[in-house]
Amino acid sequence: MLHALKELFDNLTAAEPELPPAQQVQLATAVLLVEVMRADAGKTPAERQAVLAQLQQRFALQGPALAQLVAQAEQSAEQAYDYHRFTASINDHCSQPEKLQIVESMWQVAYADAQLGAHEHQVISKIADLLYVTHGEYIGAKMRAKEAAGLV
Template sequence: MLQALKILFDHFVAPQADADGAEMLQLASAVLLVEVMRADSVSTAVERAAVIAALRELFALDTTAAAALVARAEDTARQASDTFAFTSRINEAFDMPHRIALVESLWRVAYAEGELGADENHLLRKVADLLYVPQGAYINAKMRARDAMSGRRTAIVRPAPAAG
């Protein structure tokens, strides 16, 4: 058990070369997507397809590479005790637009089955907080994902300019 934790810690905290760093970011993102898929204790083929689609979109992977990444992420997620190691790695490397895109992808996985469970909602709020995503961006990402999964388009409503 301690050896597994040491491997996990070394895997995410040790300095990596650029290629390894990019791979670790992909794995960290995939673990978060898998955690959303597993949040309600039932992982379905629809959710798995949403995770693969998200990885393809976020990292320009082909289906085979994305599916292999999901398998690695599932193994890694089983060994992890929390999401902090993954979110901290993402915070170090991703700018805010990339973090918001990841949160939207997480929401797409959560909405993949057409309904949102309380466990999924809680996990998404926790992850968005750990990624320092502002509340407004978090809500917009949630609405865009919900509408995309239901086939609707979301218009982003911006406040009217103040009368001067």
């Protein structure tokens, strides 16, 4: 029992290698998009494709680099106990319009399967607050994503 607790504590406090700011933002953005996908009880191929499309569009990544980023994001999302590390990185390195685009991308992932789950809504709302996106910006991003999905 004590060994298991020590191992857990060591894993939580282990220092991760410091990534350059651009890679921190890429990983943080990917994790937040994956979190929206994970919030939906029935992950769909459409949502996964939306995550890939958003990352490809935002960071101009292709093939193996894109697959590696998503795999790393999925692993980080599973191990994370909150969003602070990821939102802090975005807050430190992104402008307000860039943060708003991330929130809109999250909405696009949520609407990819043509329905919005309550947990998806909660995740996006919480993350938008942590990114200091105003309520008006949040609603505007939601409406643009909904329109882009053809749901209006």
